[in-house]
Each structure stands twice: as structure tokens, then as C-alpha cells.
Amino acid sequence: MSDTMKAVRLHAFGGPDVLHYEDAPVPKAESGEVLVRVHAVGLNPPDWYLRDGYRALPPEWQPHPAFPLILGSDISGTVHQLGDGVTNVSVGDEVYAMVRFPADAMRGGKAYAEYVSVPASELALKPAGIGHVEAAAAPMSLLTAWQFLIDLGHEAPNPFQPFPHAPVPLAGRSVLINGAGGGVGHLAVQLARWQGAHVIAVASGKNAALMRDLGVDEFIDYTKAAADEIVRDADLVLDTVGGQAAARFLKTLKRGGALFPVFPLGFDAHDEAARLGITVSSTQVRSSGSQLAQASRLLADGTVRVVIDSTFPLAEAARAHARAEAGGIQGKIVLTVD
Ligand SMILES: NC(=O)c1ccc[n+]([C@@H]2O[C@H](COP(=O)([O-])OP(=O)(O)OC[C@H]3O[C@@H](n4cnc5c(N)ncnc54)[C@H](OP(=O)(O)O)[C@@H]3O)[C@@H](O)[C@H]2O)c1
Structure with a gap:
């Protein structure tokens, strides 16, 4: 060679x-x-x-x-x-x-x-x-969705916060996914559906048909309506857009709910979240052959596309x-x- x-x-x-x-x-x-x-x-x-x-x-x-x-x-x-x-x-x-x-x-x-x-x-x-x-x-999009929503799978220090990220139960819960047409978002939608969540997908209008195919329960075109003005009492928001603007989703969550900004830099509404009784948590994705092996069967049987x-x-x-x-x-x- x-x-x-x-x-x-x-x-x-x-x-x-x-x-x-x-x-x-x-x-x-x-x-x-x-x-x-x-x-x-x-x-x-x-x-x-x-x-x-x-x-x-x-x-x-x-x-x-x-x-x-x-x-x-x-x-x-x-x-x-x-x-x-x-x-x-x-x-x-x-x-x-x-x-x-x-x-x-x-x-x-x-x-x-x-x-x-x-x-x-x-x-x-x-x-x-x-x-x-x-x-x-x-791999990166799937491991990100997996480590945020299903299982962190490691004990490495979290560069974004002093405590480890912990996924929350999804079955029967109302889960809003922002940026649902993107790399992380479209896989997160499918993992949440697989876990039995009621999924509200937020993305631009061209993703409407895809979201229907992926079986989401509700779709919001953010170019036409602000999801934070519509959704109330959600259990979890996974915001794959993230940053400072992730704070607008606090009002969509019930007390005891969680906001996971996938891109957490710039998020500065921790005091408001604490007042509302909402956990804010993020993490940095890490390589994992064993998690890819677990996810393989979902890709192989079409549960996740x-x-x-x-x-x-x-x-x-x-x-x-x-x-x-x-x-x-x-x-x-x-x-x-x-
Ligand atoms: N924490 C970690 O370890 C980790 C891991 C992976 C990724 N990330 C970060 O997560 C973010 C997403 O990554 P990705 O790979 O999924 O990126 P991506 O494939 O570019 O997806 C981003 C999606 O967001 C949508 N979007 C843009 N503006 C929006 C808005 N205002 N409201 C709703 N949706 C909007 C975009 O499409 P439309 O505008 O057409 O809807 C696009 O589909 C990046 O910032 C990335 O750096 C972090």
C-alpha cells in the first residue's frame, strides 16, 4: 500500500x-x-x-x-x-x-x-x-441526541456546568425540539418518539413534510409563529439552536420541567429558570463506540432514519x-x- x-x-x-x-x-x-x-x-x-x-x-x-x-x-x-x-x-x-x-x-x-x-x-x-x-x-448528531436524551454514558467533567448532565424520562411526556430539521434535531425527534414522548417539532416550513414522515405530534413553522407564544406546560425543551435566545422557551415549560440548550454558550437566564423551577442543563458530546453499537439496531430496523x-x-x-x-x-x- x-x-x-x-x-x-x-x-x-x-x-x-x-x-x-x-x-x-x-x-x-x-x-x-x-x-x-x-x-x-x-x-x-x-x-x-x-x-x-x-x-x-x-x-x-x-x-x-x-x-x-x-x-x-x-x-x-x-x-x-x-x-x-x-x-x-x-x-x-x-x-x-x-x-x-x-x-x-x-x-x-x-x-x-x-x-x-x-x-x-x-x-x-x-x-x-x-x-x-x-x-x-x-455519529456526532446521533451521539449528541443520545447523550442529551437517553444516556450520558460517561463520567468526564462537563465543560459547561459544574454538575453532570442527566437525561429526563420521556415516555408520555411532552417534548419540544427546536431546530428539528437539522442534524441533531431530526435524530432527537426520532429518539424522543421511540421513547414514547409527545413530540412538538419547531423548524422552518420546508421541514413540514419531513416532520410528518417522522411522526411528530405537532409541528410549528417558526417563520410563521413563535413557538414560545403557543406552547405551554411542556416537560422538556431540547433547543438545538441554543445560545442566549434559548431563554424564550422557559415560559413553555411546566414547573419541574427541563431546558436543554445543545449550544449553551451565551445562555444567561439561570436565575429566571431557578425562579420558575426549571432545570437547565447541557453537555459536550463525546466519542462512544458502545453507544453507536446500541443505536445501530435503531438505524438498522428503520426506527431512526x-x-x-x-x-x-x-x-x-x-x-x-x-x-x-x-x-x-x-x-x-x-x-x-x-
Ligand atoms: N453540545 C454539543 O456537544 C453539541 C453537539 C452537536 C452540535 N452542537 C451544536 O448544536 C447546534 C446544532 O447542530 P446541528 O449539527 O444540528 O446543526 P444544523 O444541522 O445546522 O441544524 C441547525 C438547524 O436549526 C435550524 N434553525 C436555524 N435557526 C433557527 C431558529 N431561529 N429556530 C428554529 N430552528 C432554527 C436550521 O434550519 P431551518 O432554519 O431551515 O429550520 C437547521 O436545521 C450547533 O450550534 C452545534 O454547534 C452542540
């Missing part, structure tokens, strides 16, 4: 045009790792945040990684080589993973490439019956980032690798 592969690298931070399709060294599978031949790469917001140098963060938090760097965390592919001590997969297995997140969040998970090395503990077998495009689209917004060849990663910047993503953007 050649020791050179194609990858998309950046040599400086900037807009989509800093993404260059070029030769790069094939990574090694170190002890406990697996070298995966990548077939598809799922895109996520941290990809464009890092491409742009996390400009929205205060300067002291901005990363200073070594260039060139390779973005990307979510992959589906085939096991090519095993590092020492790996026993959970074999060469030729089809696998999917979210690679080293948040460990490599500030220097790139190296997934925009023909090969990537992945800690074996972060891999799961690709769900039977779905393609590499759908499998690569799932991954919606694809668009696909682009790896060589056209810059176009894929431009698509993301245009906004209004329905489901996921995926890069395909020959």
Missing part, C-alpha cells in the same frame, strides 16, 4: 477556500487503534468552527494548532489494518465512528481523508441495511462547506470518498 493518500487539508484558518484536496501521509494505526479506509465523511458544525479558527470564542480560547491540519470527525468505512491489542473488529469489517471528539476538537479529527486512524473503543459495526453515506452522517441534505465528493469539500454556510440544512451534509 502507498504511504500517500488524498486528504482535504488547511494550511491556515479562513473561509471554505482554505480547504485543499492534496496528498498527505497515510496515518498509522497505533496500539489500540484501527486504520479505516474511509467511504464517507459526515459534516458537523465543529468542522466550520475549526476551519475558521473558532473566531466566535474569546481570543484566549481560540486554538493554535500545527498546520497543515485535517478536519472532520464522522466516518463510515472499512477496517484496513489493526493496531496492537485490537480485538473488537477485524480487517474488512464495515464500521462507523465519531473520531476523537472532543479530544481532537481543536486540532481536527483527520476524517476528511481516504484513511483515518480511530481508537478501537470509538468504533461500532456499521448498521446493516444502511449505506456508508447514511452511517457517516449519523438519517436524512441526507446533500452529498459532495471529498475533493469538493469547499463546496460542501459553502452549502453549510448557506444555512437551513435539512438533515446532514456528507462527503463521499472513492
